[in-house]
Amino acid sequence: MSEFSYWILMIIGMIVTILGLILVAGYTVLFERRCLALLQDRYGPNRAGPLGLFQAISDALKLLTKEYFLPGFVDKRLYILAPLLVVVAILVSFALLPIGQGISWAANLNIGLLFLLGLSSIHAYGVFLGGWASNSKYTMLGAIRTIAQLISYELAMGIAVLGVVMLAGSFSLSTIVDNQTTPYIFLQPIGFIVFFIAGIAETHRLPFDMPEAENELNAGFNTEYGGMPFAMFFLGEYLGVILVGAMTTTLYLGGWHGPGAETYPLLGVGWFVLKTFLLVFFFVWMRASVPRTRYDQLMVFGWKYLLPIGLVNILLTAIVGAFWM
Template sequence: MNPVLYWLLVVIGIGITAVALILVAALLIFVERRLLGLLQDRYGPNRAGPFGILQSIADALKLLSKEAFVPPFADRFFYTLAPILVASSVLLSFVVVPVGPGLSWAGELNVGLLFVLAMSSINAYGVFLGGWASNSKFPLIGSVRAIAQLISYELSLGLAVMGVVLLAGSFSLERIVQAQHIPYIVLQPLGFLIFLICGIAETHRLPFDLPEAENELAAGFNTEYGGMRFGLFFLGEYMGVVLIAALTTALYLGGWHGPFQPWLAVPWFALKTLLIVLLFFWLRASLPRLRYDQLIAFGWKFLLPLALLNVMVTALVGLLWK
């Protein structure tokens, strides 16, 4: 194929994928609101359209029509850059996620898992910049909390996936899925739990939404944001939930492996991902927010030692098995 045509098709495909992910995030916002209404025995959105199905579209129109206001005391460049970093880092992470055999934009990238971890760190930079560049008290506290939260779970998250890497012998997400003749949740139950808990903290979801704690920090690191700048933060959070769910599926739930292969590979991957997303929504309706010091203590005193233990046991069993 002509290289120019090839790269043109790749760019078009990535654009279509980005639009599809944004639409999925908008749909998930509606699904979460309806589900929270059901779980908390109250009405969910029911005004805009049948069953409130147009609520997300109404929210998007509201954000698009708001004035693009920059507070006079903010650092304009970093204030504008922060939400772009948050949304773009999550979108770029989907490039290496295989939803079927050979179905990922980056192909079989041998450092795909490392790429996702690197993008998650850039996401944290965006959150920190959002609070710092606002030059306001509560956003700054929220951004400092985000960094403290990051160093409390990021190391545990990296160590949790090391057990999977040891079993598969590769950092390629596609090879990890291909190696799962038995889903790694069976062989790595502790690693799965640690990764899931750290994923909840990564996406700032309850009970770990301390950077945005409404009853303490107004709205946290994004307090001074409005319009589509706030919308990008919001979008990045929901796309992050989908990303963590997709990674959990690829790393621990066998990815696209399931019955009626290969015809139902992509739907099977999507179904597993959706179930993890619904679990995130369920936890939000069920658990209270942890205190700031409780999260730090939990990350350093429990998650990190357990993640180290999981890596050592996996390495030892693998060595003895060989």
């Protein structure tokens, strides 16, 4: 294969992957709406197409055809850049995940886990820029809350992940998955809980959706957005939920490992998707069941509970590793 043909195939593959992820995010919204309807004993969207399956496409068309309005009081360059930064950072993050045996874009990167954590932080900076550039009191408060949350929970998330790195002896996501003959959730139950709670806070989902907090801040950081820029923030939120589910699956649930996965790589992809969407369902379940916390409670929980628990987990992992491994 010539170099030209190789790059053509790479570009086509990347475009297909990006379009596939956008489609999956759209149908994750439909999945959430139908699950919430079942949990709240109502119908949910069921008019657009059979069983409401065209609802995601209808919502996308509605947002695409809305008028694009650029308020005169915003910082125009940052206002336009912010939603792009959110979506691009999350889409690039998926390239680092090994979704099957030998099936990934860049999972063999020797610092893949560090790169992934860095990209997840960039997503939060995109949210902050959107709130700051909108030049509104509501959006500014949402942006401040975003950064405060990021500092609180990103630290706990990074410390939780250190336990996995100590067990696997590598920052490569492929190596971490390959070493999980026993899923790390059994060896790192405390790290799993800390990581997943921090992931919920990272995605601004209930009970940690303080940057939006509709009853306090209207729509928070995206109050001044509409049309396609708003759709990009919305897309980034749901891609972020899928990404946290996929990261948790990779780090703690054995990734693509499952019955028959080593013999049939595509079956491994199926196991990876199933585990990821079971975690996504948990996000939906939380939204239907748990009330929003107060902001001071959110910050106290991050600094006074999650962070010390994460440090204790590292200490226990080091002690166990020194004496029994």
